Amino acid sequence: MKIAIFSDTFYPDINGVAQTLKKLTNYLEGQHISYKVFAPNPASTEYVSDHIHRLKSLSFFLYPECRIAFPNFVQVKSEIEQFSPDLIHVATPFTVGLCGVYFAKKFNIPIVGSYHTDFNDYLHFYDLEFLSNPLWKYMKWFHSPFKKLFVPSIDTLEKLNNRGFENLEIFPRGVDCQLYHPNYQKELVLTRYGISEKFLLTYVGRLAPEKDLKTVMKIANSLPPELNKQVHWLIAGDGPLLEELQMAALPNMTFTGYLNGVGLAEVYSATDLFIFPSPTETFGNVALEALASGTPVIGANAGGVKHIISNGVTGHLCEPGNAEDFVTRIVQLLGNDPFRNQMSLNARKYALTQRWDQIFDNLLNQYSAVIDEPAKKIYA
Known part of the structure; x- marks a missing residue:
C-alpha cells in the first residue's frame, strides 16, 4: 500500500x-x-x-x-x-x-x-x-x-x-498515555513558574479568538475572593491574543508560551483543573491530554469536547460562554477533594482506552x- x-x-x-x-x-x-x-x-x-x-x-x-x-x-x-x-x-x-x-x-x-x-x-x-x-x-x-x-x-x-x-x-x-500521566512531580512545575498558591488552574491551546479566551478572563475575574487567593492560573500557548491577554492578566496568572513534550505533560499533571471554554473544537486534543494526566476538565458543552468529557465523571460540561457556569463548577470541585480525586482516577482510566x-x-x-x-x- x-x-x-x-x-x-x-x-x-x-x-x-x-x-x-x-x-x-x-x-x-x-x-x-x-x-x-x-x-x-x-x-x-x-x-x-x-x-x-x-x-x-x-x-x-x-x-x-x-x-x-x-x-x-x-x-x-x-x-x-x-x-x-x-x-x-x-x-x-x-x-x-x-x-x-x-x-x-x-x-x-x-x-x-x-x-x-x-x-x-x-x-x-x-x-x-x-x-x-x-x-x-x-x-x-x-x-x-x-x-x-x-x-x-x-x-x-x-x-x-x-x-x-x-x-x-x-x-x-x-493520546500518548506514556507521555501524559499523573505521576510527574508537581513541585517542579510550581518552582519553575514561581507558584505558591494551593490550586493550579490551566488552559492549553492557541491564544486566538475562536478559543474564547474572553471567557477564561471572565472566569478568572469572577472567582470568589477567598478562593481566588488560593488559585494560580497557567496559560500555555501562543497566538495573536497573547499581548492583549497579558495586559489584562491578573497577578495570579502566568503565561508560559508554547509548551510541548515533557514540559507540557508536567504542567497537565500538576494542574488541579483544566479549563477549556473553546466552543469550536471538532475534537479537542488538549482535553484528552489533560484527562490522560489525571486532570479533570471543565469544558464547553460544544463540538467534539462534549464527547470527550463525561459530565460529572471525568469533568463538567458548561454552557459555552457562560463564565458563571464555569465558576460554579470550579468552586464545587476545588471545595471537594474526594470528588475531585475520584474524577482524576476516572479521567486517567478513560484516557487509557483511547489508543x-x-x-x-x-x-x-x-x-x-x-x-x-x-x-x-x-x-x-
Whole structure:
C-alpha cells in the first residue's frame, strides 16, 4: 500500500492537524507502509524528511503560523508518477488539498479526506458570518469526490450529515498515555513558574479568538475572593491574543508560551483543573491530554469536547460562554477533594482506552476498503 497525503499544514507546524498527521506517518512507518506527504515549506527548517515534498508558501495574514502554498504542478505530477500511490488522503481544503483532488481525478487514484477544522464556527469570532453560506457551498463541493470523509467526532459527523455531506466515517484521536500521566512531580512545575498558591488552574491551546479566551478572563475575574487567593492560573500557548491577554492578566496568572513534550505533560499533571471554554473544537486534543494526566476538565458543552468529557465523571460540561457556569463548577470541585480525586482516577482510566494504534488500525482498514473498490488507475 502506498499513501499520498496532501495537507496545507504538517510537522513542525503547531496545530492539531499537523500533530495528527505526524502521528499517522509515524504509524505508517512502523507498519512499513510507503507514504509521501505534500505540504507547504514551514517557517522552521528543523525537520527534513525524504518522505515529504515541500511546496513554496507564504504566511497567511489571519493565521501567521499557517501558510498558503503555491504548488508547482509539474513537480507534483512528476512526484506522483514516480511514487504511484494506491490512495490519496487530503487533509485540508486549501491550495495543497485542491492539488491533491486534481491529481486524484487526473490519474484516477482513489481519494479520501479528513475533516479537522470547522471553519464556519470560526467566522463568528472574526466578524465574518456573512461568508457562512459560500463557505459551506465550497466545503461541500470540495469534499464531494471523496470515497470516505473521516471526521473526528459524532458532533462533526451529525453537523456535516445535516449539510448533505456523504461517506462520513468517525476517525477519533488518541493520546500518548506514556507521555501524559499523573505521576510527574508537581513541585517542579510550581518552582519553575514561581507558584505558591494551593490550586493550579490551566488552559492549553492557541491564544486566538475562536478559543474564547474572553471567557477564561471572565472566569478568572469572577472567582470568589477567598478562593481566588488560593488559585494560580497557567496559560500555555501562543497566538495573536497573547499581548492583549497579558495586559489584562491578573497577578495570579502566568503565561508560559508554547509548551510541548515533557514540559507540557508536567504542567497537565500538576494542574488541579483544566479549563477549556473553546466552543469550536471538532475534537479537542488538549482535553484528552489533560484527562490522560489525571486532570479533570471543565469544558464547553460544544463540538467534539462534549464527547470527550463525561459530565460529572471525568469533568463538567458548561454552557459555552457562560463564565458563571464555569465558576460554579470550579468552586464545587476545588471545595471537594474526594470528588475531585475520584474524577482524576476516572479521567486517567478513560484516557487509557483511547489508543492511537487501535485508531490507526481501523483507519488502515478503511484505506484498504477504498483501494479494493473496483477502479482502474490510468496515468495520463
